[in-house]
Each structure stands twice: as structure tokens, then as C-alpha cells.
Amino acid sequence: MDVRNLLESVRCGETTVEEAEAFLRRQPFEEMGFAKLDTHRQLRSGFPEVIFCSGKPDAYLREIYVKMTEETGEVFGTRASQHQYKIVKEVLPDVTYDEVSRILKLEKPDKERKGLIAVCTAGTADIPVAEEAAQTAEFFGANVDRIYDVGVSGLHRLLARVDRIQSANCVVAVAGMEGALASVIGGLVKNPVIAVPTSVGYGASMKGLSALLTMINSCANGIAVVNIDNGYGAGYMATQINRLAG
Secondary structure (H helix, E strand, O other): OOHHHHHHHHHOOOOOHHHHHHHHHOOOOEEOOOOEEOOOHHHHHOOOOOEEOOOOOHHHHHHHHHHHHHHHOOEEEEOOOHHHHHHHHOOOOOOEEEOOOOEEEEOOOOOOOEEEEEEEEOOHHHHHHHHHHHHHHHHOOEEEEEEOOOOHHHHHHHHOOHHHHHOOOEEEEEEOOOOOHHHHHHOOOOOOEEEEEOOOOOHHHHHHHHHHHHHHOOOOOOEEEOOOOOHHHHHHHHHHHHHHHO
16 A cells, blocks of 8 residues: 555545554565565655566465565566466466566556657567567556568658657667667657667677666767666656656
């Protein structure tokens, strides 16, 4: 329960003053021994804690998901495996898993979404990173327009969708290889562009380093760059911008 809901509950008589006081006296994290869940993060930042699933032992991950669900009614995890989905589903049957983005989540139904973020990819191979960005933004309450496979090798594909891209409060540009998509979009829109280099490519792409350097050195204005393959970071920042625009 967040503070606003707690106060509403007190006002409606569903929670006593003593119960509310006990809740507010709790330390701002849940001690689990192997983890300290930051239960006050949404109160401080407007976003709940997100679980990075990769590398977590099965028993720990399962307990974290259960505790997070008890605290907030939903939970969002990135970089999860099919195996991790199966072991979490044993205790949370409603949890869902997307094999493309590797997102493992339990989400409240009928969530209200506002504003608009455009998520664009240079190629189809960039979609897993783009989906991580898009689904992160949707979980945090933004509408997302997916515009995929519009890279610079066929610029007409991008130009045919400029109106949709220009209408968004923020654009996420996901590209590997030489990473030129972000610069092209940056020259076409008035709102911020978040560039995401991906490790898609071969040889001199150096697992995304070439795209990263291209994006950092862009001559287009209004472009910020996140780390290689960091779709989550782009989706989070895009949501912050989208909220300010609203």
C-alpha cells in the first residue's frame, strides 16, 4: 500500500490511525536477509523497484516476487529466463513472461496509460531491446507506439512514419550496426530522443560499441544515449519525460 492509498483508507475508516502509524514507522525497505526490497522507492521517485532477474538463485527470486506482490500488488522483472518464469509461476500463477523482451511481470488489470512514447528500431534484430523499453514504459503508465524496422538502409520506411514519430512526447531510437537511426530521427523531431545502441552486428560493430560511439557523437540535437542493450533504462527515462509533458 502506498501512502496516498493509506491516507484514503484512514479517511474512509477502513484503516485505524494506529494501523497507519505502524505502517509509517516501518523502515523504508523490507529486510529479507539476501535482499533488501526498497518498498519506499515509488514514494520517493514515482517508480517502484524493478527486479533484475538474471543471475538470481531460484529460491531468492521466487521469494522476492512473492514479497513484492504482497507489498504493491504487482511486480516487474527484466532479463528473466524461461526457467525463472516456470519457478515463479509455481507460486504466482498469474505472472506472465515475454520471451522476446525477457520481461517477467505481474501487472494490475486496467492500468491507466497517458501520453505517448514512440519506440523505433533500425532492424528486426533490435526488437528484443526495443520491447524491453516499450514494455517498461507501458508498465509505468505510458502509451507506446511501436515503429519497427525503419533503419537508414531504407530511409523511405522511416519517412513514411514521420507524422507518428513527431506526435510522441519522446522517441526511443534502438539501433545496432553503425547506430545512425538516432541521428536521423533527432533531425526530424522537436521532442527528446533517447538513443539505445544494441549489440546487433558483426566485425567492427564490436558488440555495440560502434553504435554507442556514433550515438554519443551525433551532430543532431536533443539526443541522450543509454548503455548498450539498455532498453529498460531508455523506457524508464522516456516515461519520466512523458510524465513531464503531461
